[in-house]
Amino acid sequence: MSKPRERILNTSMILFHQQGYNSTGINQIIEEADVSKASFYQHFKSKDDLCIEFFNKRFKYWVSELENFTSGAKTLEEKFLKSFDFLIYMNQKEDFRGCSFLNIMSEIPVDKIEIHKIIRDHKATLRDSFHKDLKNDILAAHLYLLFESCILTSQLYRSNELIEKSKLIVQNLLQSSLSH
Template identity: 70%
Template sequence: MSRPRERILSTSMLLFHRQGYNRTGINQIIEDAKVSKASFYQHFKSKDDLCIEFLNKRYDYWVSELEKFISEEKNLEEKILKSFDFLIYMNEKEDFRGCSFLNLLSEIPADQVEIHNVLRYHKNKLREFFNEEIEDEHTASHIYLLFESSILTSQLYRSNELIETSKTAIKNILNSSH
């Protein structure tokens, strides 16, 4: 059996992603992770601290999966389109659960500044990905917004249709910016 900290983290990764932050209580995490309350608080001062760790781990996982998914692509258009195919892949893998960060954003009050800072930091890293790949700042922003909205709309409609529509729009955007 893994160490208590790892069990708490892996349990929270599953529960926060599946149930959301507010619907997941510390007692459920403690019970499912098979740790004592004292052990939980030895590793995490609060549920918010655990949430921050969850966000960091989820980001690392998601980015490494994205990088593996697009690593074969050489040119810009193929790489960008493949990143949208990654969204389709993740929807199928995770049953249209959507973005853990945006899901959490809808649950966390604005006064939980530390969590909001982590959410913004990771979303900015995603924006930087598009900015590094695409020279034109407006084009990069446009594609980033299509990417984020594709995540949301595919979750809402439980369909990849609008991701495919976004890919067509991206081809037009990239062709017109050359």
């Protein structure tokens, strides 16, 4: 059996992602992780602290999966098209659950400053990676906004249709931008 901290974090990875923040109680986490309340609080001061750990682990997992998915790309265009294919893959894998960061952000009040900051920091890291690859601020912002909106709209409609359409937009944008 794994260590209590790992069990708590692994349990929260499932529950926060599937149920959200507000619908997941500490008592449920404690019960499903098979730890005592004292053990929970020994490892995490609060549910907010656990949520921050969840975000860090979720981001690391998600970026690793994205990098693995796009690693075979031979061109920048192929890499970005594969990144949109990755969204389709994740929708199939996670039943259109969407972005844990944005889902939880919509649940929590603005006074949970640390949680909002970690969400912004992770989103900024993703946004910066678009800019780093494209070296064109407007194009990077455009593709980043398409990428994020694909996550939201595919969750809303439980469909990959707009991801497929966005791939055509991305292809057109990249071809016209990279040819200049």
